[in-house]
Amino acid sequence: xxxxxxxxxxxxxxxxxxxxxxxxxxxxxxxxxxxxxxxxxxxxxxxxxxxxxxxxxxxxxxxxxxxxxxxxxxxxxxxxxxxxxxxxxxxxxxxxxxxxxxxxxxxxxxxxxxxxxxxxxxxxxxxxxxxxxxxxxxxxxxxxxxxxxxxxxxxxxxxxxxxxx
Amino acid sequence: xxxxxxxxxxxxxxxxxxxxxxxxxxxxxxxxxxxxxxxxxxxxxxxxxxxxxxxxxxxxxxxxxxxxxxxxxxxxxxxxxxxxxxxxxxxxxxxxxxxxxxxxxxxxxxxxxxxxxxxxxxxxxxxxxxxxxxxxxxxxxxxxxxxxxxxxxxxxxxxxxxxxxxxxxxxxxxxxxxxxxxxxxxxxxxxxxxxxxxxxxxxxxxxxxxxxxxxxxxxxxxxxxxxxxxxxxxxxxxxxxxxxxxxxxxxxxxxxxxxxxxxxxxxxxxxxxxxxxxxxxxxxxxxxxxxxxxxxxxxxxxxxxxxxxxxxxxxxxxxxxxxxxxxxxxxxxxxxxxxxxxxxxxxxxxxxxxxxxxxxxxxxxxxxxxxxxxxxxxxxxxxxxxxxxxxxxx
Ligand SMILES: Cc1ncc(COP(=O)(O)O)c(C=O)c1O
Numbered sequence: 001x002x003x004x005x006x007x008x009x010x011x012x013x014x015x016x017x018x019x020x021x022x023x024x025x026x027x028x029x030x031x032x033x034x035x036x037x038x039x040x041x042x043x044x045x046x047x048x049x050x051x052x053x054x055x056x057x058x059x060x061x062x063x064x065x066x067x068x069x070x071x072x073x074x075x076x077x078x079x080x081x082x083x084x085x086x087x088x089x090x091x092x093x094x095x096x097x098x099x100x101x102x103x104x105x106x107x108x109x110x111x112x113x114x115x116x117x118x119x120x121x122x123x124x125x126x127x128x129x130x131x132x133x134x135x136x137x138x139x140x141x142x143x144x145x146x147x148x149x150x151x152x153x154x155x156x157x158x159x160x161x162x163x164x165x
Numbered sequence: 166x167x168x169x170x171x172x173x174x175x176x177x178x179x180x181x182x183x184x185x186x187x188x189x190x191x192x193x194x195x196x197x198x199x200x201x202x203x204x205x206x207x208x209x210x211x212x213x214x215x216x217x218x219x220x221x222x223x224x225x226x227x228x229x230x231x232x233x234x235x236x237x238x239x240x241x242x243x244x245x246x247x248x249x250x251x252x253x254x255x256x257x258x259x260x261x262x263x264x265x266x267x268x269x270x271x272x273x274x275x276x277x278x279x280x281x282x283x284x285x286x287x288x289x290x291x292x293x294x295x296x297x298x299x300x301x302x303x304x305x306x307x308x309x310x311x312x313x314x315x316x317x318x319x320x321x322x323x324x325x326x327x328x329x330x331x332x333x334x335x336x337x338x339x340x341x342x343x344x345x346x347x348x349x350x351x352x353x354x355x356x357x358x359x360x361x362x363x364x365x366x367x368x369x370x371x372x373x374x375x376x377x378x379x380x381x382x383x384x385x386x387x388x389x390x391x392x393x394x395x396x397x398x399x400x401x402x403x404x405x406x407x408x409x410x411x412x413x414x415x416x417x418x419x420x421x422x423x424x425x426x427x428x429x430x431x432x433x434x435x436x437x438x439x440x441x442x443x444x445x446x447x448x449x450x451x452x453x454x455x456x457x458x459x460x461x462x463x464x465x466x467x468x469x470x471x472x473x474x475x476x477x478x479x480x481x482x483x484x485x486x487x488x489x490x491x492x493x494x495x496x497x498x499x500x501x502x503x504x505x506x507x508x509x510x511x512x513x514x515x516x517x518x519x520x521x522x523x524x525x526x527x528x529x530x531x532x533x534x535x536x537x538x539x540x541x542x543x544x545x546x547x548x549x550x551x552x553x554x555x556x557x558x559x
Contacts, residue, residue, distance in 0.1 A: 007462075027465065162197055163188040164203045
């Protein structure tokens with residue numbers, strides 16, 4: 001059961017678009033079994049959602065701006081970093097928040113239409129929080145690989161000869 | 166030049182490979198989806214490639230020892246012990262070769278005297294028969310049967326043996342049928358082999374790519390190690406076909422004889438490839454397992470799709486080939502493959518190129534992206550339906 005779950009999750013982690021019928025064939029199971037398993041994994045929140053990886057630059061004239069912000073915070077008694085993290089991750093422009101080991105505490109990824117917009121978020125919302133001690137902002141200049149996917153793979157074509165022993 | 170031909174009679178008489186003819190047909194066409202490829206669709210894992218870069222940067226651009234770098238032979242020896250419970254001394258029982266292909270050639274040349282018979286179990290990898298001939302031996306083929314899942318039976322083996330039989334080539338799992346001989350089956354064959362004192366060339370290049378059952382390496386069968394030359398390599402499970410790297414392991418006497426030929430005819434296997442292979446042996450397990458899972462899934466997919474399309478296809482136990490029957494279409498293997506190529510631009514290999522018993526079957530490699538495989542299956546289905554309609558209107 002566990003193995004089946006892992007196999008299924010690995011398949012749809014790579015391609016959330018894979019039809020149930022195909023998953024069933026690949027795993028050698030019936031479609032009903034796969035549907036049930038997916039339902040089960042959704043219910044226990046192992047599957048949290050199905051998103052699409054998009055290269056917005058291919059569609060919009062200007063790509064959104066992404067910033068990764070290193071945030072130092074003063075943890076609060078009893079709740080540690082969780083409370084301040086929540087204050088931050090509730091903002092819709094915040095796309096990711098991680099608690100980090102090392103020189104700073106929270107790594108916050110923010111997306112905005114312009115650098116100005118992100119600057120505004122940092123100065124108005126983030127750095128004004130009581131427990132935030134300091135922020136260091138890094139803007140992303142170019143994305144090479146995201147979530148395991150290489151964005152501009154020049155030539156992924158099959159380089160094999162068509163028939164071989 | 167006055168002679169009518171300078172080409173040796175041996176070579177002139179060699180039949181050109183049926184694969185080659187089909188390659189020429191398919192290569193002329195655009196937009197072909199190929200299920201005719203006998204190699205992985207994965208690119209070599211990056212850490213192997215990167216290790217090879219590193220070795221080049223370090224200046225490892227010269228020959229290695231004839232038998233291959235000792236570090237690599239050590240790792241191969243460890244690998245065989247860990248995965249197949251085999252013990253081979255890396256100093257004199259392992260040779261690194263230019264692909265399993267060269268290891269097969271070396272092994273045959275090392276043991277064959279003119280007129281010796283070597284048993285080849287068909288349908289088989291296309292190189293065995295010609296390689297036996299070129300070594301001066303006489304290939305004696307056994308035709309395995311679909312009703313035995315294309316597995317060699319002890320009775321068939323017994324019948325093929327003559328006083329001149331010196332060796333048998335076993336390929337497990339098999340190219341092109343994907344059939345996998347299990348431990349008990351190997352033990353039955355071993356009895357006959359022992360009785361007639363045969364030497365075994367065990368081509369286990371697809372050993373890692375077995376999906377349902379525990380794999381048994383032939384030399385791990387009781388008393389077989391002393392009469393077996395194990396042949397394997399990096400091409401399939403490690404996705405390294407273009408690096409041209411394989412190996413053989415066996416009793417000292419055999420390996421020494423192979424090294425003797427190798428030192429004069431090849432010197433050594435490519436050095437940069439040996440460095441990549443070293444990384445593959447040390448840190449390649451994870452990549453191999455991932456590729457295995459993907460092959461297994463695609464095997465399940467292609468087998469159920471072929472059966473749905475009306476081509477009877479049992480589930481192969483290993484390698485990355487499905488070998489469905491096309492007999493219900495009323496076409497020969499060659500006709501089926503050619504018409505499929507022309508009408509639907511899907512390339513498969515007609516089964517008869519692998520031996521007479523392959524007639525009535527086609528080899529479909531599922532080492533192809535799921536998207537391509539899916540499209541190929543729809544096309545094959547459409548082809549079979551059209552063919553059926555034609556048959557019933559006649
Ligand atoms: C059964 C078998 N043995 C040997 C080989 C040759 O492999 P290599 O690339 O190591 O020479 C192949 C390749 O197709 C094969 O299918």
